[in-house]
Amino acid sequence: MSSWQDEPHLDIIPRTVEEAARIGAVTAPTTDFNAPERFEQKTGGAATTRYLDTADAFSQFSANMPFESELKFKVGNGIFRKLWVGAPSSTKGSDGLGPLYNARSCQNCHIKDGRGHLPENPDDSRVSALLRLSIPGGGGQLLIPDYIPTMPEPVYGGQLQDLALEGYLAEGSIEIEWSAFPVTLADGSVVELRKPLFRIEGYRYGAPQDGLMMSPRVTPQMIGLGLLESVPAADILALADPGDSDGDGISGRPNIVWSDEFGRPLLGRFGLKAGKPTIREQSAKAFADDMGLSTPLFPGPSGECTPVQADCLNATAGQEPGIRDGLEVDGQALDLVTFYARNLAVPERRNLDDPAVLRGKEIAYSIGCTSCHNPKFVTHRLNGQVEQSFQLIWPYTDMLLHDMGDGLADNRPESRATGREWRTAPLWGITLNRQVTGVENYLHDGRARSLIEAILWHGGEAQAARDAVVGLSTEDRKALLAWLESL
Template identity: 65%
Template sequence: MPPRWTKPSKPSALVATFAAALAVTGGAGAHAKDAATVAAGVTLEDLHLDIQPRSEDELARIAEVTAPTTDFSKPETFEALPGGAASVRLRQNADAFSQPSGNISFEGELDFKVGNGLFKKIWVSAPSSTLASDGLGPLYNARSCQRCHLKDGRGHPPEGPTDSNISMFLRVSVPGGPEEAEIEDFIATAPEPHYGTQLQDFSLAGLPAEGQMRIDYEEIPVTLSDGETASLRKPTYRVEDLGYGPMAADVMLSPRVAPQMIGLGLLEAIPVEDILAHADPDDADGDGISGRANVVRSVEFDVPMLGRFGLKAGAPTIRHQSAAAFDGDIGISNPLFTGAYGECTDLQAGCREAPDGRDMDKGGYEIDEVGLDLVTFYSRNLAVPERVDLDDPQVLRGKEVFYSVNCQSCHVPKFVTHRMQGRPEQSFQLIWPYSDLLLHDMGEGLADDRPEARATGREWRTAPLWGIGLTERVSGHTYFLHDGRARSILEAVLWHGGEAQAARDAVVSMPAPDRAALIRFLESL
């Protein structure tokens, strides 16, 4: 077979230069777990990684290379490869987010392709002659992972009352529930008695679906500088056709659109202490930004860990997030979420009594340890495409504007990942996710009023910006934010409030050419 392309020759040289510049001088062969203590009163460790410690000299050099730039006359070194050596050449079609890590081995690429097959697998109801694919539901939102993360990209809300081609669901809960006593500021919530923690809008034959989400929009005009205007659509959510009785009066609803999948393994490999270094819960520096870590209980390790994944950072690892999605979205039991009935509650008797697809050859689950690990590996190795037009004058000006209004305080440009055993694709890479992975108060306009672990109803995890300009190419739309309400990057910016209110107001009042340059820069990421 012809040799597989991995990365451009010039950026490849840059990666080699970077690796040499940050070569470790000590700690080879050692096994250590980086730890950090946060205001939550618990010590957080990267238990999911087999890491090697950094030397003091290395730490100093990493601090230098990840420091915010002050030179906007030219691109920064290594900026063309947002995923480090794992970056891949930009494809000019909808497959731009579906490529394996550029530095993956031949054997790893085979595992990636098998994982991709499981990610795309269409699950069917049990009992079925296709024993490897049965166990769907009984209640579910989708029949495959790919159904929500189409082309590994971003989902979208319904585009009309009859649009069923969506990738969006509602999280539900009520106040109260068990306290996580060892996690300070943990906000106790409980599943809604009839409907659990997620509204499933599909069901197997003979069972009612839980309900259907409906959205009404109100247009809100916004006046910008230099005679420009914009319009924001404010959503109101409701649930109709409830299949299992009325919801609790104090139910809390949180709409969620499926996020893009690229770069997850690199985000998982950022040292916990490097993320916590950006936390400032009491705004000690007085800049108005007070990022906080979400701390959640790990199903894998049964201890509190740093939340990294999900729109409120409610999952600590890709494996945890993948297993939870199998359970909640498709109704597939697995080694972490073992119930064969998925999200069925105690009050949904017919649902709990429905046939399931548990297979003793798969450990008594509907997807076994091997299958879950392959899907996790696939998700971990979806590559970030290389950037283009970095030296475009408008892009460079937009980057300067981005920094001038303090966007980089939350959308932190750069990190260096752990040096790790067993994960060469993500090991010791300079990456550019443009996120601090922390929680921020985004204001009343974006509040869902539903807490999640330490996250309040006004807080959201900073969304990584890498690949945002490719959304239309991959997903066929330009809907952004947690519920897809923003129809453009500009609208997404204009929805920012809370800690980002000052930056949002600066965008509104700045000269139109600077605003256009800012959007152009974001589209280049």
């Protein structure tokens, strides 16, 4: 086994031969669509929380969490929601923000632990959307096969910071122009798709280097992350078919990424291109890039500041000897946020036995949706993580990279992910974001305003499934959407 397939972030109890056989039988795709499968309502296994018809649907903790861990979750939530301020400040527990940043708190981006959204007009907030930046080149990575060399843009870094503390210049602003075009379905219905064109307005530190690659991102929902982190790497890799050996047109590949936490390559699991291997590392990187806060993994107090931004590099840091281990976010705070993110629970399914939902499930399986949106996994048996240990989960993702075609391409590689590849998004709780945040949007940049729009943007490996949806009868299309809404 290659070292990048190791899972040093987990304390694993190996499966027995008998367990592996049972798991294989349980996770095999169903062929019976006359009734719900056993345990299907509990999307996140025993960690599944009851469905709430409020904006708090994504903010519940794992239902199997021991009582003594609830305080840890709530303190982690407090740090996740904390509004950070610039240094120096009298509030020494909350200073160190920026001076260039994208948000003042984690919750600002992950609205009520759900998705962010694009601004619909010039006055809308941009705080839950951002632009990743890079240019071709930089050093290679011999330990990562098929690694695509890129480097942060020398002037603006790896991410555009569009906010700044008083006395500092934000790097620029994100501007969006929309174009629209119709798609006609087989029953004569017309769906209007909209495509965003992103640009940076008002470069404050000079022109960027030639070859700038920009990738717009809307923050994803937070539920079920700990369960996805606990899926065995071997089970994810068993779904990969990089050469399309079975000829079904689907060729999922794992992203292999460098882990700053462990100092070696690991399987990528988190982020829209599976660019981070663990929740802890993903959280630490967000503290650094989004808020300019130092952590044990990224101890530099200047966040994303580049050598061109001398004022930013020389700004007063929120690091004082003897306070927070000399960091802005110390190890204990990072661990509490990680625990919080790991235990945001998945709500239970609704309407499982509705005939339309069952018919929609059958359609999804028959037209190939589950070739990428893999229905089921069983997580590792774990020491010290009862909430995630040995759970049958239904995330509807394979956590692999897939070529999604020109329409969704950002043309910006990330480790070994190409500019056309994206990690399969989990489908659990997919339509509840409208309830949680008040905005319905889908895909990496939030361009799709409905499920049917999101489906119609699928191309590349998903083109055949997308075309099958276009050809559905009105009744069958409604059934498919009813199934998705039940997730």
